[in-house]
Amino acid sequence: MAVQRKKRKRRELFALGNEAVAEGALLAGCSFYAGYPITPSTEIMEVMANRLPLIEDGVFIQMEDEIASMGATIGASLAGRKAMTATSGPGFALMQEHIGYACMVEAPLVVVNVMRGGPSTGLPTSPAQADVQMARWGTHGDHPIIVLSASDVQECLEMTVTAFNFAEKYRTPVILLLDEVTAHTREKITVPDPDEVEILSRVTPTVPPEWFKPYADTARGVPAMAPIGSGYRTHVTGLTHDVMGYPTQRPDEVKDAMLRLFRKIDQYYGDIQMSDEYMLDDAEVAVVAYGSVARSAHLAVEQARERGAKAGLLTLKTLFPFPRPAVEKLTHRCHTVVVPEMNMGQMSREVKRVNNGRTKVRTINRVDGQIITPSEILKAIL
Amino acid sequence: MKAPQPIDRFEIRLSGLGGQGLITLGRLLGSALALGHGYYVTQTQSYGPEARGGSSRADVVVSSRPISYPKTESLDLLVALSPEACNSYYRLLKKTGLLLVDTTLVKHAPTNVYLGLPFTQMAKEQIGNPMTINTMVMGAVTHLLPFADARVMRKSLEANLPAKIREVNAKAFALGLKQAQRHFGDAGGIWAAAEENGAHSEDDIIV
Amino acid sequence: MADVTQLIHDYLRHNKKFPHVFCAGCGHGIVLGSLIRSVHALGLPKDDVVLVAGIGCSGRMAVYVDFNTVHTTHGRALTFATGIKMANPRLKVICVMGDGDAMSIGGNHLIHAARRNIGVTALILNNQIYGMTGGQCSSATPQGDISMTTPFGSLEKAFDIVDMCKAAGASYVARGTSFHAIQLDRLISSAIMHPGFSVVEVFSPCPTQYGRKNKFRNAVDMYKWLKSNTVKVETLKDPTQKPDDGRIPIGVFRDVEEPGLEERYFELQRKLMGQNR
Ligand SMILES: Cc1ncc(C[n+]2csc(CCOP(=O)(O)OP(=O)(O)O)c2C)c(N)n1
Ligand code: SF4
Ligand SMILES: [Mg+2]
Numbered sequence: 001m002a003v004q005r006k007k008r009k010r011r012e013l014f015a016l017g018n019e020a021v022a023e024g025a026l027l028a029g030c031s032f033y034a035g036y037p038i039t040p041s042t043e044i045m046e047v048m049a050n051r052l053p054l055i056e057d058g059v060f061i062q063m064e065d066e067i068a069s070m071g072a073t074i075g076a077s078l079a080g081r082k083a084m085t086a087t088s089g090p091g092f093a094l095m096q097e098h099i100g101y102a103c104m105v106e107a108p109l110v111v112v113n114v115m116r117g118g119p120s121t122g123l124p125t126s127p128a129q130a131d132v133q134m135a136r137w138g139t140h141g142d143h144p145i146i147v148l149s150a151s152d153v154q155e156c157l158e159m160t161v162t163a164f165n166f167a168e169k170y171r172t173p174v175i176l177l178l179d180e181v182t183a184h185t186r187e188k189i190t191v192p193d194p195d196e197v198e199i200l201s202r203v204t205p206t207v208p209p210e211w212f213k214p215y216a217d218t219a220r221g222v223p224a225m226a227p228i229g230s231g232y233r234t235h236v237t238g239l240t241h242d243v244m245g246y247p248t249q250r251p252d253e254v255k256d257a258m259l260r261l262f263r264k265i266d267q268y269y270g271d272i273q274m275s276d277e278y279m280l281d282d283a284e285v286a287v288v289a290y291g292s293v294a295r296s297a298h299l300a301v302e303q304a305r306e307r308g309a310k311a312g313l314l315t316l317k318t319l320f321p322f323p324r325p326a327v328e329k330l331t332h333r334c335h336t337v338v339v340p341e342m343n344m345g346q347m348s349r350e351v352k353r354v355n356n357g358r359t360k361v362r363t364i365n366r367v368d369g370q371i372i373t374p375s376e377i378l379k380a381i382l
Numbered sequence: 383m384k385a386p387q388p389i390d391r392f393e394i395r396l397s398g399l400g401g402q403g404l405i406t407l408g409r410l411l412g413s414a415l416a417l418g419h420g421y422y423v424t425q426t427q428s429y430g431p432e433a434r435g436g437s438s439r440a441d442v443v444v445s446s447r448p449i450s451y452p453k454t455e456s457l458d459l460l461v462a463l464s465p466e467a468c469n470s471y472y473r474l475l476k477k478t479g480l481l482l483v484d485t486t487l488v489k490h491a492p493t494n495v496y497l498g499l500p501f502t503q504m505a506k507e508q509i510g511n512p513m514t515i516n517t518m519v520m521g522a523v524t525h526l527l528p529f530a531d532a533r534v535m536r537k538s539l540e541a542n543l544p545a546k547i548r549e550v551n552a553k554a555f556a557l558g559l560k561q562a563q564r565h566f567g568d569a570g571g572i573w574a575a576a577e578e579n580g581a582h583s584e585d586d587i588i589v
Numbered sequence: 590m591a592d593v594t595q596l597i598h599d600y601l602r603h604n605k606k607f608p609h610v611f612c613a614g615c616g617h618g619i620v621l622g623s624l625i626r627s628v629h630a631l632g633l634p635k636d637d638v639v640l641v642a643g644i645g646c647s648g649r650m651a652v653y654v655d656f657n658t659v660h661t662t663h664g665r666a667l668t669f670a671t672g673i674k675m676a677n678p679r680l681k682v683i684c685v686m687g688d689g690d691a692m693s694i695g696g697n698h699l700i701h702a703a704r705r706n707i708g709v710t711a712l713i714l715n716n717q718i719y720g721m722t723g724g725q726c727s728s729a730t731p732q733g734d735i736s737m738t739t740p741f742g743s744l745e746k747a748f749d750i751v752d753m754c755k756a757a758g759a760s761y762v763a764r765g766t767s768f769h770a771i772q773l774d775r776l777i778s779s780a781i782m783h784p785g786f787s788v789v790e791v792f793s794p795c796p797t798q799y800g801r802k803n804k805f806r807n808a809v810d811m812y813k814w815l816k817s818n819t820v821k822v823e824t825l826k827d828p829t830q831k832p833d834d835g836r837i838p839i840g841v842f843r844d845v846e847e848p849g850l851e852e853r854y855f856e857l858q859r860k861l862m863g864q865n866r
Binding site for chain 1: 604635636637641651675677857858862
């Protein structure tokens with residue numbers, strides 16, 4: 001008997017990076033958005049405002065500020081939703097306390113930050129990549145975090161899906177960092193059929209409520225999560241807590257809780273650290289880039305190759321945990337590593353740390369609100 | 383869809399005043415080339431104070447190969463619908479690039495070598511709606527792009543516009559296309575001439 | 590009395606290490622008792638009750654009760670509560686906040702929750718001081734009073750929480766005290782059953798950090814003060830005016846039926862999805 005194959009439904013769109021993020025979120029099963037408008041991220045919010053009310057149980061709410069947006073997003077996540085918010089620099093700064101809370105209570109959710117020029121109100125409509133270290137260390141206290149980036153519009157969709165998957169798989173907030181260029185470029189994208197995409201969801205408890213330990217260690221280090229209202233009446237707190245979720249200051253319990261938070265991410269570096277290689281096999285000069293600058297770098301590498309220079313490109317799709325193995329390999333093989341970025345050297349610092357003095361690291365830094373051009377990078381390669 | 387012709391980075395800038403619908407034009411043009419023709423297209427725009435009231439611009443890069451750098455570097459086609467836009471961006475044109483202006487507004491182009499149509503006047507007088515200037519320009523640009531199929535462009539335009547304004551814009555598009563065909567001559571010839579002369583020689587197509 | 594104690598025990602978490610953090614004489618425990626009695630009287634299943642707490646002594650009460658409990662961040666409890674309510678409107682979401690929590694750091698969220706009329710109950714435990722951090726002044730500390738950060742007397746006026754919430758659009762607004770426990774049960778019960786945003790401000794003595802600094806010899810004095818310095822709002826000739834003798838009116842100040850934000854949202858959604866079919 002012939003198997004009935006469902007016809008795949010793909011959609012082609014000519015979309016902004018921001019619109020692609022919204023498409024990716026909906027594809028990943030996001031059913032809750034809380035936010036506050038800010039350029040250059042607002043289109044994400046606007047698409048969600050149009051789409052979520054038309055989806056069964058989809059919730060969209062505009063909050064009074066970004067602190068409230070993060071609070072509501074965490075609340076929805078605890079109630080079992082796949083939830084997200086999006087913002088830009090000033091709003092991202094306001095979200096930091098709650099990002100730490102989400103780390104502590106292990107609430108899966110996605111925060112998109114479309115980077116614009118700063119500090120402060122800075123350059124609201126110009127690109128920058130200057131929130132990279134804030135994404136890593138913005139909230140207080142020691143904590144692991146997953147930070148992803150995207151450099152073209154299709155990738156905006158794909159990395160948003162990945163962000164949700166990582167959030168659910170590792171029970172952690174995931175930050176997707178875009179820059180204004182990527183967010184505001186229109187390109188053709190293909191929205192895949194939901195059946196073609198791997199969508200992960202958090203693990204829920206299998207034991208009866210009276211046996212359930214909401215923060216118990218597991219092989220993966222990720223505890224099962226019971227949505228509020230499902231009959232598992234748990235306590236959630238930003239205070240350091242024991243396996244029952246109750247506040248503790250006992251050094252042994254505190255240590256276990258903290259180390260598990262790190263371990264659940266650390267032991268899956270191989271899964272989380274994503275990067276793309278281009279022409280690196282025989283490269284003598286390697287460019288390490290991310291976001292829209294990686295596109296400039298791509299053209300620069302092509303041009304360098306045309307002129308006979310052995311250049312290659314490593315595009316970082318995961319910014320944190322920093323893809324150390326991929327970068328380390330380059331520092332062993334190439335005589336120069338070029339790091340162009342729209343800040344004064346936030347990622348080149350990481351590259352230098354991994355490089356440990358082995359090879360030459362050349363930085364290209366722009367903080368004038370302009371994207372780094374291919375010719376600037378080409379000059380540094382040659 | 384026919385297989386797209388090979389093109390390696392063709393860069394277009396649509397520039398002029400806020401309110402002329404240039405960002406929409408960029409989106410419509412980009413969408414028609416990307417979804418209608420199957421080219422790789424990146425479309426970007428200027429935002430911010432610059433994009434309020436005063437000047438406005440949208441850029442489109444077209445290629446038959448994946449596009450790495452999404453912005454424009456040196457222009458193949460500059461559309462300038464205001465004297466300021468014309469003067470500030472003219473120097474970004476390639477030697478072999480083309481300049482298309484709105485002759486209602488741009489009285490003194492910085493070069494003798496340019497193409498022009500009185501878009502503003504045509505939109506007002508022949509269509510009766512000044513808002514249609516952008517789709518009229520799209521018609522003219524369609525004629526100038528040797529790799530664009532006019533039928534596909536029109537279909538895509540219509541698909542992207544709300545019903546209320548579809549008809550009037552289709553009319554404007556057709557008029558822009560027709561006037562460009564009549565006054566500029568065959569697109570292949572225009573580009574061949576541009577190639578031969580560079581954009582800076584004296585004796586060229588002036589309309 | 591034994592029954593009441595037994596009832597309370599039915600709602601406390603027994604796998605949690607007691608003792609609790611509250612000082613002797615603290616009013617916060619009385620409010621927790623009242624909340625438990627209200628939930629019980631209303632017959633709400635524990636599984637459907639979510640207690641969302643801010644940070645402060647008041648916020649610590651969440652951990653002791655066997656509901657779904659979320660201990661959030663200072664001032665932001667209502668934002669979490671809004672997310673939970675919108676994500677699962679079937680749940681009864683109750684927010685416990687201190688005066689500093691709700692009115693100082695979280696004032697913006699309070700007025701917006703009231704404006705939206707989100708179906709959440711806010712219990713604001715007003716002890717007129719920052720208890721947890723050791724007795725600094727809050728935006729509800731009366732003018733002239735002494736605190737660690739107003740050692741020469743506070744120069745600023747205190748917020749009137751009831752006036753504030755009414756003005757911001759809350760559809761149920763009440764005030765009680767930890768002394769008037771029976772009335773408090775009634776106020777909290779009506780607040781929980783009220784559709785839309787409901788606020789109960791509870792004057793709740795903090796003998797440790799407020800009383801000592803402000804001429805109350807002990808906790809008992811503070812409860813006596815609450816008894817003689819409050820007046821039932823319904824006994825006032827003009828309930829819209831504050832009494833001239835400075836007594837604090839208690840009771841229900843507004844109770845109007847308006848659908849909560851979540852009801853309006855899902856109603857709109859049903860309509861939109863009906864059209865789309
Ligand atoms: C962002 C932030 N700022 C300051 C604090 C410190 N803090 C903890 S509780 C508190 C005040 C508590 O006062 P109140 O809300 O009135 O509650 P009470 O302890 O009186 O019940 C402060 C300032 C904090 N936890 N978080
Ligand atoms: S400090 Fe005040 S509010 Fe805090 S527990 Fe003690 S008496 Fe209660
Ligand atoms: Mg207080």
